[in-house]
Amino acid sequence: MPKYKKxxxxxxxxxxxxxxxxxxIKQDMYSSSIKxxxxxxxxxxxxxxxxxxxIPIPVExxxxxxxxxxxxxxxxxIGFFGFTMVGLANNLELRGSPASIREVIIITSIALIQSVRSGAVFGISLLGIVIFCVYLWLLQPKVQTV
Known part of the structure; x- marks a missing residue:
């Protein structure tokens, strides 16, 4: 009987x-998402x-x-979009729910609204955000299968 108790x-x-x-691990993940x-x-x-x-920077x-x-x-x-998206997605994942399309659209809209004043900045930012989203979308199935 002592073996069973032990x-x-x-x-x-x-x-x-x-x-x-x-x-x-969860505490580290939470602090990482906050960072x-x-x-x-x-x-x-x-x-x-x-x-x-x-902050006007006069250039020709x-x-x-x-x-x-x-x-x-x-x-x-693009850095704002990337870090905000990763931080928000990690925080939501810790709570047990994945990031929905609504959050992605809101963050994308905020990122693109910043660049409305310049067409070149808007185009480059849009291209970078699309590449970032495609990268995350392609990476997602590989992470889930591991």
Whole structure:
């Protein structure tokens, strides 16, 4: 009879250790999603400052600096979209529900509204967001099967 009690106690301890590991992993995932959302917010603020011309940078059209500025503005918008999407999706996954198409459309709209003032920034940002969404869509089935 002592073997049975010892086995049950050992099994209970193993279960507690396993639950603590899962709790630690979930805490790390939650803090990672918060960090991603904060980085996305940083990209959003800097993008609004540059794309809204709150910080005017005088450059001549067709100049190398103009092209670099368009690329930087587009990268900021794509960075906002990427980090916000990953952070939100991880947070929703921790709660037990996947990101719906509604959240994707809202984040995409916010990202593209930032670039309305410039057609080149809008085009590059739209292309980057579409490539990012296709990448996530193609990556999803591979992650689920592993």
């Amino acid at each position: 086995y049950r106690k050992k099994r209970r301890e193993e279960y507690k250790e396993e639950m603590e590991k899962i709790s630690d 991603s959302l904060l980085i996305g917010a940083g990209f959003f603020v800097v993008s609004l400052l540059l794309n809204g011309n709150l 059209e067709g100049n190398y600096l103009d092209i670099i500025l368009i690329i930087v503005k587009s990268i900021l918008i």
